[in-house]
Amino acid sequence: MFDDLTTRLDSVLKSLRGKGVLTEDNVRESLREIRRALLEADVHYKVARDFVKAVETRAVGREVLKGIRPGEQVVQVVHEEMVRLLGGTVSRPELSGSPPVPVMVVGLQGSGKTTTCVKLAKWLAKEGRRPYLVPADPYRPAAREQLIKLGRANGQLVYEGSSDDPVEICREGMKAAIGQAADVVLLDTAGRLHVDDELMAELSAIRAEVKPREVLLVVDGMIGQDSVSVAETFAEKLGFDGVVLTKMDGDARGGAALSIRQVTGAPIKFVGVGESADALEIFHPDRMASRILSMGDVLSLVERAQESVQAEEAEEIAKKLRKDRFDLEDFRGQLRKIQKMGPLSQLVGLLPGVPKDALKEVEKDGGKSLTRVEAIISSMTPGERARPSVLNGSRRKRIARGSGTSVQEVNQLIRQFDDMRRMMKRMNKMSKGGRGVGGRARLGLP
Ligand SMILES: Nc1nc2c(ncn2[C@@H]2O[C@H](COP(=O)(O)OP(=O)(O)O)[C@@H](O)[C@H]2O)c(=O)[nH]1
Ligand SMILES: [Mg+2]
Incomplete structure (x- = not known):
């Protein structure tokens, strides 16, 4: 996802970053480019305009222009504004209250409501809840069947009463949920191909009846601008508490x-990032912003890495990545090189997914945290390094003890490794697809 946008923004930001001295003209020209890239990615024109204005206000200021690394600072501002645009912080569904807590899932036909209901049920079950699925679309028998089948196939409880009145289905479904000792009820409501008043009236009637704790609007992420106007209409006519953006695995x-x-x-x-019932992720604004922007960061890191690494070694790593055999042993090797490359804080700042706080930490402790990472990896057996998936709770405990760290630190490291590997795999794919990153990505380095 976001490949084109990322590539475009990457080149703008890279040219900004390279500049030792920035003038207002430099910055303005870059901002124009950013705006163009956003519009081409189908970002609403008002949103693109306000975004660029916000960055400009902050970036075209004296402090920034007098800064040590002005380009870097502007890139930072772009990132921060993008996080803010995406909502700032993680917003989890609100499901408190006396059970069963009703959640209403609404949206246009084909947006992914039914699929999302099943995904949510699975996600909730993992969170220790006991969800109950209610098919509340009486108009298309196939819609009801779909939820029953999909829900069952995924081991979820489904209401099977049939009425032709959606309000009644929801009311009865809520009662049945009590009988099933369920604590969350997911109401899979009917959609239409287009928003119409009849649909809104029906959804309002359901809402009045069951008083959902959450109304979640499901929006198809593939339809670009249209999805925004759909959401606007739902916001105006019905109101909702959160959005599920589906099909983000597509282009x-x-x-x-x-x-x-x-x-x-x-x-x-x-x-939603796929058709399967597991393909649902909590939305993280900062991660998403990094995904959109930080490709460039990875690439500049690679650029530096290139200087200190032998070509054949790089080829070896690329090969491992292709075969999905890049393991913690390799990761440690890379870390050692990073340490040699210094200045450390600069490099860590370029790593994707490393939050700024972590960067400050590293700066403060002058590289001790990397030493800790090394200690953790060194406390693993060769087998564990080769196959990190075997690292269960008790092994992690042992490793934490052996390396003088905490289980949290071990967990964090494994997470970072996973993220890094994913990122590297993507880069590798990109370079195979000839997407303009060429030789640098072939190195396949962090
Ligand atoms: N690739 C992909 N397909 C999805 C996703 N969510 C839903 N779909 C597909 O979109 C189609 C419509 O989904 P459905 O749940 O039936 O939509 P509904 O009419 O709103 O209930 C189905 O073929 C789903 O498999 C997603 O996150 N990724
Ligand atoms: Mg459906």
């Missing part, structure tokens, strides 16, 4: 994700 241009929060004021809570 969505990213515009919907970037516009919806700003246009509707409601947070994106989940993203």
Whole structure:
């Protein structure tokens, strides 16, 4: 996702970053480019305009222009504004209250409501809840069957009563949920191909009846601008508490994700990233912003890495990545090189997914945290390094003890390793697809 947008922004930011001295003209020209890239990614024009204005206000100021690394600072501002645009912080669904807590899932036909209901049920079950699925679309028998089948196939409880009145289905479904000792009820409501008043009236009637704790609007991330106007209409006519953006695994241009929060004021809570029942993720604004922007960061890191690494070694790593055999042993090797490359803080700042706080930490402790990472990896057996998936709770405990760290630190490291590997795999794929990153990505380095 976001490939084109990322590539475009990357080149703008890279040219900014390279500049030792920035003039207002430099910055303005870059901002024009950013705006163009956003519009092409189908970001709502008002959102693109306001975004650029916000960055400009902060970036075209004296402090920034007098800074040590002005380009870097502007890139930082762009990132921060993008996080803000995407909602700032993670917004989890609000499911407190006396059980069963009703959640109403609404949206246009084909947006992914039914699939999302099943994904949510699975996600909730993992969170220790006991969800109950209620098919509340009486118009298309196939819609009801779909939820029953899909829900069952995924081991979830489904209401099977049939009435032709959606309000009655929801009311009865809530009662049945009590009988099943369920604590969350997911109401899979009917959709239409287009928003119409009849649909809104029906949804309002359901809402009045069951008083859902959450109304989640499901929006198809592939349809760009249209999804934003759909969301606007739902916001105006029905109101909702959060958005689930589906089909983000496809070649969505990213515009919907970037516009919806700003246009509707409601947070994106989940993203759907595939057809399977597991393909649902909590939406993280900062991660998403990094995904959109930080490709460039990875690439500049690679650029530096290139200087200190032998070509054949790099080829070896690329090969491992292709075969998905890049392991913690390799990771440690890379870390050692990073340490040699210094200045450390600069390099860590370029790593994707490393929050700024962590960067400050590293700066403060002068590289001790990397030493800790090394200690953790060194406390693993060769087998564990080769196959990190075997690292269960008790092994992690042992490793924490052996390396004089905490289980949290071990967990964090494994997470970082996973993220890094994913990122590197993507880069590797990109370079194979000849997407303009060419030789640098072939190195396949962090
Ligand atoms: N690739 C992908 N397909 C999805 C996703 N969510 C839903 N779909 C597909 O979109 C189609 C419509 O989904 P459905 O849940 O039936 O939509 P509904 O009409 O709103 O209930 C189905 O083929 C789903 O498999 C997603 O996150 N990624
Ligand atoms: Mg459906």
